[in-house]
Amino acid sequence: MAQPKSIAVLGVGKLGEALVSGLLKQGRLHAKDIRGADPHPETSVRVKQSLGIEVLASNTSALKGADLVILAVKPQNMDQVLREIAPALDPHQVVVSVATGATxxxxxxxxxxxxxxxRAMPNTPALINEGMTGLCAGLYAKPKHIAMAESVFACVGRTVQVDEGLMDAVTALSASGPAFLYVVIESLAEAGVKLGIPRHVSTLLAAQTMLGAARMTLETGAHPALLKDMVTTPAGCTVDGLMELEEGKLRVTLIKAVVKAAERARCLVPPSAGGD
Ligand SMILES: NC(=O)c1ccc[n+]([C@@H]2O[C@H](COP(=O)([O-])OP(=O)(O)OC[C@H]3O[C@@H](n4cnc5c(N)ncnc54)[C@H](OP(=O)(O)O)[C@@H]3O)[C@@H](O)[C@H]2O)c1
Structure with a gap:
């Protein structure tokens, strides 16, 4: 798989920083191979100190010589940044956007x-190399270009290629998803506290249980309903808990949360920027 030798990350905010941090931890790219750009000097200083990469104030200077240019700015800044960098780009540079909603x-x-x-849609667990990234190719990207982009995100977790029509759904499910799951962990931990377990122990129990359930799903390949049945003894305690979840509409609430987030993802790039 074609690996980029150098990367520019334009916008080193939450996602850009998580991505760079995960890449450096993985070890295939070093700080000297990654250059960042951010308009605010305080961000540049902080990222330079924490990650050791060079962070420039100018996007066009940062992208010079990079094999791959990652656009990690907010969706509403995309139009301006694209117009700014267009004249400075070399046709050999692969441009990868992680901006929600920018087709x-x-x-x-x-x-x-x-x-x-x-176009790529990663998530913040990339920070600890447990990311999930959906990718799709633009009209003029060849298989070697998508392979190069995929190689970067594969360093920080799993990747999957999807049709572009599914990118807003991927955004809602796996990019917003960690926020939904943190609420679940927080709620389970709160339940433990209610039952008398110290908070730090309760949070450990909840988070490791979620990790274990996720790994069981991935590693066995079994349907989650089957795995749930393995835990649910007839007339046992789990079935009583499951009935509460059904009554509280957890299932439909999660479905509606993802659908709502996908709807929002579709309209994050302002129409004034020209839409498609
Ligand atoms: N956060 C996630 O979990 C996640 C997941 C998947 C995809 N994304 C996408 O990733 C992108 C970044 O999200 P984020 O959460 O990391 O947002 P963020 O923390 O606000 O990061 C954006 C960064 O870009 C900087 N910036 C603003 N204008 C710029 C410009 N003209 N040139 C270069 N840098 C500029 C911002 O600086 P200032 O803040 O100082 O203005 C900030 O450091 C978004 O498009 C989002 O849709 C995010």
């Missing part, structure tokens, strides 16, 4: 047909 045609319209564009 490849939106990006391509501002960068021109020569530029290979890949």
């Amino acid at each position: 490849t045609s939106f990006i391509q319209a501002r960068l021109g047909e020569a530029q290979p564009v890949v």
Whole structure:
């Protein structure tokens, strides 16, 4: 798989920083191979200190010589950043956008047909190399370009290629998903506290239980309903808990949360920026 030798990350906020941190921890790229860009000097200083990468104030300077350019700015800044970097890009540089809702045609319209564009939707667990990234290719990206983008995100977790029409759904499920699951962990931990377990023990029990359940699902390949049945003894205590979950509509609430987040993802890039 084609690995980039150097990367520029434009926008080193929460996601950009998590990504760089995960890449450095994984060890295939070193601090000297990654350059960041951010308009605010305090962010540059903080990221330089914490990650050791060079962070420049100028996007066009930061992207010079990079094989792969990751756009990790807010969706509402995408139009301006794309117009700014378009004249400075080399057609050999692969542009990877992680911006929610910015379609490849939106990006391509501002960068021109020569530029290979890949859209990626990672999540913050990339910070600890447990990320999940959905990827799709723009019209002019060749398999070698998507392979290069995928190789970067594969360093910080799992990857999956999807049709672009599913990217907002991926955003809602796996990029917003950690927030939904933190609420579940927090609630389970709160239940433990209610039953007298010290908070730190209760949080450990809840988080490790979620990790274990997730790994069981991934490693056995079994349907989650089957795994649930393995825990549910007839006339036991789990079935009583499950009945409470059904009554509280946990299932439909989670489905509605993901659907709502996907709807929002679709309209994060302002129409004034020209849409597609
Ligand atoms: N957070 C997530 O879990 C997640 C997951 C998947 C995808 N994403 C996507 O990743 C992107 C970044 O999200 P985030 O949560 O990391 O947001 P964020 O923390 O606000 O990061 C954006 C960074 O870009 C900087 N920036 C603003 N204008 C810029 C410009 N013109 N050139 C270069 N940098 C600029 C911001 O600086 P200032 O804050 O100082 O203005 C900030 O450091 C978004 O498009 C989001 O949709 C986020």
